[in-house]
Amino acid sequence: MPSIETQIEIDAPAAVVSQILYQFNKYPEWNSFLTFVLGNANDYSNRPQELANEAITIQVWSPDKKKPTIFDCVVNKWEPNNLSWEGHLLTKHLIHGEHWFEIVPVSDNKCIFKHGETFSGVVAHVAGFTSIFENLKPNYERMNREIKKRAEADLSKL
Secondary structure (H helix, E strand, C coil), X not given: CCEEEEEEEECCCHHHHHXXXXXXXXXXXXXXXXXXXXXXXXXXXXXXXXXXXCEEEEEECCCCCCCCEEEEEEEEEEXXXXXXXXXXXXXXXXXXXXXXXXXXXXXXXXXXXXXXEEEECHHHHHHCCCCHHHHHHHHHHHHHHHHHHHHHHHHHHC
């Protein structure tokens, strides 16, 4: 299955990064890739378990596009240091993606933010032989840099 995998070291506690990740309502302030996430609530930072099987809408911006792409997804992992959702285009058999985040504590004030997506389906299989997924990777890396900047700035305010 084609996939995108990225990671970045962040000089902030895992709890700070987790809080930022689960505050969907604040994504427009710092996140130029996933600019909008809509569920029943906008801030799950203190209660990620409420995201269990939640239907959410994701707005994705890519610098080469003139308008965002909207995806309807379902959250399938909602632990403090792990979040993932999955969605598909038309049918699950055509193209299906699982977008995931993992926060790995390294020390009290440092963590690794892992971020990626795994694709399946007929279109994903065919696209895996092209550079399509590699061309998407900079968007994931950009979000990594943005969450790092936000977390390290938030930490300096404490």
